Amino acid sequence: MTQAQNSEKYTCERVLEVKPWHSPGLVSVKLTRSPGFEFIAGQFARIGLPSTPGADAPDLWRAYSMVSHPEDDYLEFLSVTVPDGQFSPKLAQLSANDCLWVEKAPFGFLTLERFTAAHTLWLICTGTGLSAYLPMLRDTATWTQFKKVVLVHGVRTEDELAYRDWLQSLAQSNEQFIYLPVTSRQRWPGSDLPASRITTAYKNQQLQHVVGEPFEPESARVMLCGNPEMVTEMRALLAEVGFAAGRRGNPGSLAVENYW
Ligand SMILES: Cc1cc2nc3c(=O)[nH]c(=O)nc-3n(C[C@H](O)[C@H](O)[C@H](O)COP(=O)(O)OP(=O)(O)OC[C@H]3O[C@@H](n4cnc5c(N)ncnc54)[C@H](O)[C@@H]3O)c2cc1C
Ligand SMILES: NC(=O)c1ccc[n+]([C@@H]2O[C@H](COP(=O)([O-])OP(=O)(O)OC[C@H]3O[C@@H](n4cnc5c(N)ncnc54)[C@H](OP(=O)(O)O)[C@@H]3O)[C@@H](O)[C@H]2O)c1
Structure with a gap:
């Protein structure tokens, strides 16, 4: 070269x-x-x-x-x-x-500074949307800003669960953290959910049931990242229960990033 x-x-x-x-x-x-x-x-x-x-x-x-x-x-x-x-x-x-x-300059606003402190932080993603959340899980500030942090990672098949070993060991060592992989085209031994999209698992209450936490804007903050169709659908579902992105002067309860 x-x-x-x-x-x-x-x-x-x-x-x-x-x-x-x-x-x-x-x-x-x-x-x-x-x-x-x-x-x-x-x-x-x-x-x-x-x-x-x-x-x-x-x-x-x-x-x-x-x-x-x-x-x-x-x-x-x-x-x-x-x-x-x-x-x-x-x-x-x-x-x-x-x-x-x-x-030379970084970009983006999918950062935890956007949120006020709350009980639960839901980090919801598909595929490589996981990337944005991994450094947040290594930030000590995350664990003081939120009492519980739930990572929901939706992929097609189990072999696409990148960083799974690290995430599982974090979940074992940190009681505040829940890692929930969701596969849409395969159920694998040990999975908590049947084959499902994240949106379906939310609609039929499986996410809430497995995690044991509700989606309520008073006590929760949600990030969505990855496939834009998932982001649009999930955003509409969360709007029905009162989640909204921040506006000037109001930090909001929802932040999103589309990957294409
Ligand atoms: C803010 C932001 C952050 C991003 N971060 C990442 C990241 O961390 N990792 C990453 O792999 N990509 C990421 N992307 C997507 C990345 O920029 C490229 O689009 C991607 O690498 C594909 O590039 P390409 O030229 O090969 O195909 P493109 O011509 O850019 O995309 C072709 C098609 O491929 C599909 N596609 C694109 N990106 C993805 C993806 N990530 N997962 C599934 N399907 C996809 C879409 O259908 C898209 O229309 C990000 C995009 C944005 C806007
Ligand atoms: N992921 C890999 O390891 C891999 C490897 C080689 C090539 N690729 C290529 O990369 C591209 C994207 O692959 P990807 O699997 O990472 O991304 P993706 O197509 O965005 O799929 C990731 C997850 O998002 C789900 N999903 C899609 N639309 C949704 C919606 N509207 N609501 C809720 N969930 C939704 C998918 O479910 P469904 O299964 O129901 O669609 C899947 O579980 C494809 O062209 C693929 O061929 C991927």
């Missing part, structure tokens, strides 16, 4: 590792982090690659939520390879020491 150039807008970060998960289309990409790149848990970066292999400037840019924590000295992203996607197949094929360009 030719000498990669930094610019006023972005830096060339070096790939440290591309780790495949059990599902063939899922990888975690770990890279160096410029000391000037600061962010809040839940934010995303715009990362770039050249459309022509070997070119020394990026022309394809996509948004990726940081999986790594703001205090880690590296960056990490979780990526699903979209068949025929322009960017994600190239990302998955990177090797150690390749350059991945990162815009």
